Amino acid sequence: MMTRLFGLLLFGLLAxxxxxxxxxxxxxxxxxxxxxxxxxxxxxxxxTLVNQKQQGVMLDGKAAQTAVPVEPQRIAADFTPALNxxxxxxxxxxxxxxxxxxxxxxxxxxxLQEVLKTIISRGPxxxxxxxxxxxxxxxAWNEKIGQKRAETIAKLLRDNGVxxxxxxxxxxxxxxxxxxxxxxxxxxxxxxVEVLVR
Amino acid sequence: MLFNKKTSPRALAxxxxxxxxxxxxxxxxxIGYVMKVSGEAFVVTDGVARPASVGMPLQVGSSLRTGPAGxxxxxxxxxxxxxxxxxSELKVDEYLYEPAKGDLKLNANISRGTLNYIxxxxxxxxxxxVEVHTPTGTIGVRGTHFLVxxxxxxx
Numbered sequence: 006m007m008t009r010l011f012g013l014l015l016f017g018l019l020a021x022x023x024x025x026x027x028x029x030x031x032x033x034x035x036x037x038x039x040x041x042x043x044x045x046x047x048x049x050x051x052x053t054l055v056n057q058k059q060q061g062v063m064l065d066g067k068a069a070q071t072a073v074p075v076e077p078q079r080i081a082a083d084f085t086p087a088l089n090x091x092x093x094x095x096x097x098x099x100x101x102x103x104x105x106x107x108x109x110x111x112x113x114x115x116x117l118q119e120v121l122k123t124i125i126s127r128g129p130x131x132x133x134x135x136x137x138x139x140x141x142x143x144x145a146w147n148e149k150i151g152q153k154r155a156e157t158i159a160k161l162l163r164d165n166g167v168x169x170x171x172x173x174x175x176x177x178x179x180x181x182x183x184x185x186x187x188x189x190x191x192x193x194x195x196x197x198v199e200v201l202v203r
Numbered sequence: 204m205l206f207n208k209k210t211s212p213r214a215l216a217x218x219x220x221x222x223x224x225x226x227x228x229x230x231x232x233x234i235g236y237v238m239k240v241s242g243e244a245f246v247v248t249d250g251v252a253r254p255a256s257v258g259m260p261l262q263v264g265s266s267l268r269t270g271p272a273g274x275x276x277x278x279x280x281x282x283x284x285x286x287x288x289x290x291s292e293l294k295v296d297e298y299l300y301e302p303a304k305g306d307l308k309l310n311a312n313i314s315r316g317t318l319n320y321i322x323x324x325x326x327x328x329x330x331x332x333v334e335v336h337t338p339t340g341t342i343g344v345r346g347t348h349f350l351v352x353x354x355x356x357x358x
Contacts, residue, residue: 031351042347048340066339086288087319090274092238095282129258
């Protein structure tokens with residue numbers, strides 16, 4: 006508790022410095038998925054690892070290198086406009102296919118409607134469509150099937166009014182299995198198209 | 204930009220990325236797009252500042268700039284998100300996203316203002332490949348969300 010108080014006090018002092026204006030600093034935040042990652046901050050004074058949320062390091066070129074807590078009010082005062090300008094988080098969807106071709110399963114046909122609705126509501130997006138297969142049949146053939154599946158979905162996106170800034174269509178064939186299997190194995194979860202919307 | 208579906212996007216991406224590293228020119232494959240904008244905001248590519256609009260492409264070497272009441276949000280090819288408050292400027296010095304070949308790099312420089320940063324695939328696959336520089340320090344990104352404020356010297 007004392008260290009925490011001291012940290013806050015220290016940060017306040019450092020932040021005010023000689024001038025009354027808040028200075029330069031970096032602060033770690035909770036990630037969108039609820040986890041907290043880490044950053045390293047290197048200055049002339051050395052390198053500091055920050056791995057606790059709402060901990061920061063001064064970047065004024067003078068202060069000692071320690072991670073200290075940053076008050077939420079301070080974060081809000083400095084970063085609200087930047088946070089409000091954050092684009093929608095990228096999302097990805099998986100659609101599954103019947104064996105041997107580019108026909109969606111009945112479940113995925115239904116899911117597709119939701120996917121389309123969500124993508125359209127995001128507005129202009131960069132979209133990647135990646136086709137995959139299971140390990141039945143040969144690798145070269147599966148590259149083609151993967152491509153055919155991806156192109157089927159890409160066409161559906163275009164035909165349904167998705168505003169694409171770019172639409173990149175690729176096939177991974179049987180090279181990128183969701184469920185690892187031996188060769189020549191039918192696996193419904195591997196017969197899929199991944200739609201990544203940014 | 205819409206790719207012809209008959210071309211091989213992978214091969215194209217590789218070619219364009221090589222070109223991007225050598226010299227960024229309009230027409231190269233975009234490394235990201237403006238996704239959100241309000242007030243005065245600009246994308247500066249090859250010394251030409253264009254008012255930012257949703258869907259505007261970014262290139263290696265592009266600078267992102269906001270005015271006194273401007274904000275700007277951009278999304279990169281690897282799903283890295285950056286958004287800026289007023290009076291901000293950041294230059295994308297290096298950007299490479301070719302996961303199949305392991306060619307990954309994101310090197311940006313914020314000279315003033317406020318940045319909200321959410322890392323993408325590059326930081327996940329190769330954390331040491333991501334660096335955000337400020338006038339007095341360098342932030343290494345180990346896959347995460349951070350905020351940075353840069354007060355200009357002498358202000």
